[in-house]
Amino acid sequence: MTLTELRYLVALARERHFGRAAEACFVSQPTLSVAVKKVEEELGVALFERAKNEVNVTPVGTRIVEQAARVLGEMERVKEIAAEARDPLSGPLRLGAIYTVGPYLLPHLVPILHGAAPKMPLVIEENYTARLRERLAQNALDAIIVSLPFEEPGVVSLPLYEEPFVVMLPAEHAWHERESVGVDELTTQNLLLLGAGHCFRDQVLTACPDCDRVVLTEGGLQKTVEGSSLETIRHMVASGMGITVVPVTAAATGAYAPGVVVTRPFREPVPRRRVALAWRVSFPRPQAIEALRQAIRACALPGVTLLGGPSA
Numbered sequence: 001m002t003l004t005e006l007r008y009l010v011a012l013a014r015e016r017h018f019g020r021a022a023e024a025c026f027v028s029q030p031t032l033s034v035a036v037k038k039v040e041e042e043l044g045v046a047l048f049e050r051a052k053n054e055v056n057v058t059p060v061g062t063r064i065v066e067q068a069a070r071v072l073g074e075m076e077r078v079k080e081i082a083a084e085a086r087d088p089l090s091g092p093l094r095l096g097a098i099y100t101v102g103p104y105l106l107p108h109l110v111p112i113l114h115g116a117a118p119k120m121p122l123v124i125e126e127n128y129t130a131r132l133r134e135r136l137a138q139n140a141l142d143a144i145i146v147s148l149p150f151e152e153p154g155v156v157s158l159p160l161y162e163e164p165f166v167v168m169l170p171a172e173h174a175w176h177e178r179e180s181v182g183v184d185e186l187t188t189q190n191l192l193l194l195g196a197g198h199c200f201r202d203q204v205l206t207a208c209p210d211c212d213r214v215v216l217t218e219g220g221l222q223k224t225v226e227g228s229s230l231e232t233i234r235h236m237v238a239s240g241m242g243i244t245v246v247p248v249t250a251a252a253t254g255a256y257a258p259g260v261v262v263t264r265p266f267r268e269p270v271p272r273r274r275v276a277l278a279w280r281v282s283f284p285r286p287q288a289i290e291a292l293r294q295a296i297r298a299c300a301l302p303g304v305t306l307l308g309g310p311s312a
Contacts, residue, residue: 001039003075006068008035012048013057013065088287089117095292096125096132096144100200100230101275104249105145108299117291128197136280143279143289145296147199150278157278159307160296164272165204166251166263168234169243173262180267183208190242192233195226200273204245207271237261247273248303274307 012021012032022032040047047061057065080091097105102124110122125132125141133152135141150157167181175181187210194201205212225242227233233244238260251263277296279289297306 001042003072005035005039006072008032009039009047009065009068010072012036012055013061016055016057017053018055085284087119088285089291090119092121092123093285093288093292094123094125094140094142096127096135096141098129098132098146098199099126100194100198100247100250101145101147102126103231104247105275105296105299105301108301109295112298113292113295116295117288120288120291129199130197136278139280142283142285143277143292145275145277147203148274148276150276152278154281155278156281157276158293159274159276160293161301161304161306162272162274163248163301163304164265164270165207165245166248166265167243168237168246168251168261168263170237170240171259171262172240173243175243175264176262178264180265182267183269183271186211186243186245190225192225192227192236192242192244194230194233195228200230200247203271203273234261245271249301251303 008021008025008027011024012018015021015024018029018033022029025032036048043064045060045064046058047064049056049058083090103126106124113120113122125135127135129146129150132141132144132146133150136144136155137152145160146157148157148159167175167186169175186208191211193204193211225236227236227244230244230246230250234246234250234255236242237244238256246263277289277293283289294310297310
């Protein structure tokens with residue numbers, strides 16, 4: 001059984017017609033028909049039911065065609081690997097990013113990286129740090145963008161930038177006239193936080209451990225409310241549900257008309273995080289990693305401080 005014959009099976013299953021399948025494979029109909037019959041005889045099972053105007057796949061044929069498609073896909077991957085070895089900036093780069101980085105970095109990063117490496121499209125996955133760690137170790141991702149600290153055997157972590165946190169609040173909030181806010185003051189408000197599993201939540205609670213509690217104040221009962229994403233929380237802030245803390249890269253208020261939400265910086269000591277790029281030591285395309293790093297440095301993200309030199 002050859003790869004060409006597997007291609008015939010997949011085409012016939014897709015087209016459900018010998019003539020159209022042969023045309024899709026750029027061969028004559030008798031050539032394709034003979035090849036399919038040969039495979040059926042070799043396997044000892046019928047893969048297709050022939051009718052006058054249509055071909056249907058048998059149950060066992062469905063399973064075999066699915067396996068054939070996987071084999072063909074893996075063969076294409078072999079070609080991609082060889083092409084990547086010849087040109088490290090050719091072929092997809094599988095990039096993971098935590099939920100609180102991806103939406104704010106990627107719109108800047110993608111066009112810059114595409115301009116620098118047009119033959120290296122990104123396959124992007126957003127997830128929690130723990131899941132990205134697993135995916136990187138399993139070779140399902142080539143590189144990930146996470147928040148430090150991040151340590152994993154056999155993985156290199158390179159700091160990219162540092163960013164402060166800011167407070168986001170409804171424009172009519174009493175704090176809108178302030179120039180800055182103290183971390184210890186967060187417990188006096190209804191605070192919106194990300195749910196468990198987000199490293200950014202943990203970083204906010206490290207800066208203000210009491211923020212994860214329900215507290216009684218002179219103004220009444222203040223509580224912490226959880227949201228599934230920073231964008232969801234932003235909408236709740238805009239609706240007047242409470243205030244929140246966001247990294248400065250997520251602080252843009254342009255999604256709303258003026259006068260809906262505002263941001264204010266923290267007073268010293270300002271909570272902040274470091275964002276890093278991580279990849280396996282054994283990853284065979286260091287030039288691709290460097291192109292990615294340089295593209296991130298070129299993003300000019302508002303409010304961040306770049307870390308590391310221009311070359312690594």
